[in-house]
Amino acid sequence: MKKLFLADRVIETSRPAFVMGVVNATPDSFWKESRGGAENALRLIDEGADILDIGGESSRPGSEYVSEEEELRRIIPVIEAVRRRSSIPVSVDTRKKNVMKAAFEAGADILNDISALEDDDELAPFAASVAIPVILMHKRGIPVTMQNDTSYSDVFREVSDYLESRADYAVRSGISSEKIIVDPGIGFGKDLNANVTLIRRCGELCGKKYTVLMALSRKTCIGQMTGRDVEDRLFGTLAADIISVINGAQIVRVHDVKETVDTLSVLSYTI
Structure with missing residues (x-):
């Protein structure tokens, strides 16, 4: 039984990993089916x-950051609509303390920060004060430039060491x-070989x-692995998710929830 500790409760799943569904309240996320608000959620x-x-x-390669005001305009109505219908845990993908504070007050439970608490010095103390979980991601640079440098001497060690240092900062x-x-930030300043290495070894990050x-x-x-365009990458994604879970991942962040739930349900019978 997998567990995740929120501020006010513990959630569990009998599947091998939690399924996190992506809701992009943006006009430019790379997978158009994930765009939208409350209806999609x-x-x-x-x-x-x-x-x-x-x-x-949006944090797709080449995207540019938006203002705090615009981010709030996009996400708060979605959180409020979800809370009128469900108590499902809500994660918010933001780098900004004021956005996370407003989201928390609207009912959000988890901080998902692609900057690993680097972009806003007030964000870690706020997360600590309200006892919410934090997701710390590795990336190199910012989305608009991050694919300009994808070379590493030892990608696993460098990514793991970075995440360990940010986790230490969070604890402090x-x-x-x-x-x-x-x-590990698949696709964020990484080439195919680096991504494959991180899929294979994800469960070893930060010494487990x-x-x-x-x-x-x-x-x-x-x-790159399948030769398919984004519209046709479902099966490749499911395969990669299965491999990641077998290798130690406990949460998979996905666009295709129903298919992922079924895949992990089958996997639960065989591992």
Whole structure:
């Protein structure tokens, strides 16, 4: 039984990993079917998501950051609509303390920060003060430039060491270690070989001390491995998710919730 510790409760799943459904309240996320607001969120709940991840700022390669005001305008109505219907845990994909504070007050439960608490010095203390889990992701640079440099001498060691250092910072800021989740940042400043290495070894990150999240859904590396465009990467994504879970991932962040739930349900009978 997998467990995740929120501020006010513990959630569990009998499947080998939690399924986090992606809700992009943005006009430019790379997979158009993930764009939208409350309607998309409620559909993913009906499909069996364990967690929703709502974001108002695209982080696809080449994208640019948006203002705090625009991010709030996009995500708060979605969180409010979800809360009128469901108590499902809601993660918010943001780098900004004021956005996370407003989201928390609207009913959000988890911080998902692609900057691993680097971009806003007030974010870690806030997360600690309200006892929410934090997802710390590795990336290199910012989305608009991150694919300009994808060379590493030892990608696993460098990614793991970075996440370990950010987790240490989170703990020093008052965040409980049991509420730290690490994400190696597939596709964020990495080439195909680096992504494959991280899929193979994801469960070893940070010496296996923290929950590991893998976000592989329909990404470029799936297209490179299959030769498929984004619209046709479902089966490749499911295969990569299975391998990640077998290798130690405990959360998979996906666009295709129903299919992932079925895949993990079958996997639960065989591992």
